[in-house]
Amino acid sequence: MFTEEIKEATLANHQQTEKILVGKMKSMRSVQDYVNILSSFYGYFGGLEQQITRYINQSNLADYEDRRKSEALADDIKALGGTVPQTATNNELPEIDNYLQAFGALYVIEGSTLGGQIISKMVQQHLPLPEGKGLSFFNGYGDDMYQRWGVFKELLNKVANTPADQQIIIAAANDTFAKFKTWLEK
Template structure:
């Protein structure tokens, strides 16, 4: 199945990004530092979602509009007293020109919801905050269900190894570009 291949084929880039993000998350000690971290997510995910929206086939992924994250991040930034920054553009983002590339990018975005509960709990403990966690809350109690629905849709999309390779390449590029964005802007 494509979702299993994606997990395996993106493992290295996922782990590199995760290590950088977890290190930064553990270092957060103030509300401002947390807001700044959210701004990094907003900038990258905002640009990424713009590209995805341009090519996603909503007939093949009917719940795609429910899967947008930038508004939740903007709400969190605002709740913490900040303003949402500009979003990434150009070479800061992966190439997303077709539906299959959009799926690869969405794999990264949707996968981020799984770790969100852990991150939310960690930030609440470190900062004593009760607000600013709608992004990391993901879909709340429906997070696992939404992930499963996404994986099922994903597994129906690619019809051959060449199409699978397009999705996998886009997911890897999304992880890599997010890491570059993170390193450049934090």
């Protein structure tokens, strides 16, 4: 299946990006540190979603609006007293000029929900967050996480019709990871 191929083909970039995120999470000592992490996610994912929305919408992904992450990130930032930052633009983001590249970028965003519940528990254990505040992004789909990931993977397998399509999606996913890593290192 294509989703196994993309997982393998993006593993190195995924791990490099994850390493930076784990380091940031482990070094959190205050709610402001957490707000800074949420702001990094918002800046990158917010800009990325603006590009993706040009090619993916309810016509080719029925629940796309429910899959957008920037609103949850903005809500979390505001709930914790932070200011919602500007979003990434231009060369800070991967090139997305068609729906295949958009699906490659969305693969990265959707994959971020898988570790969210673990991160949410870690944040709750280490920081004095107000009850139920600041965790909507990392709680993501809640108990529906694996079901929603499965639906996305099924669609991605259908979208990746040819080897050429698959390579476009993989290249976009790798570029999305690489640019996210650079964004986080700023």
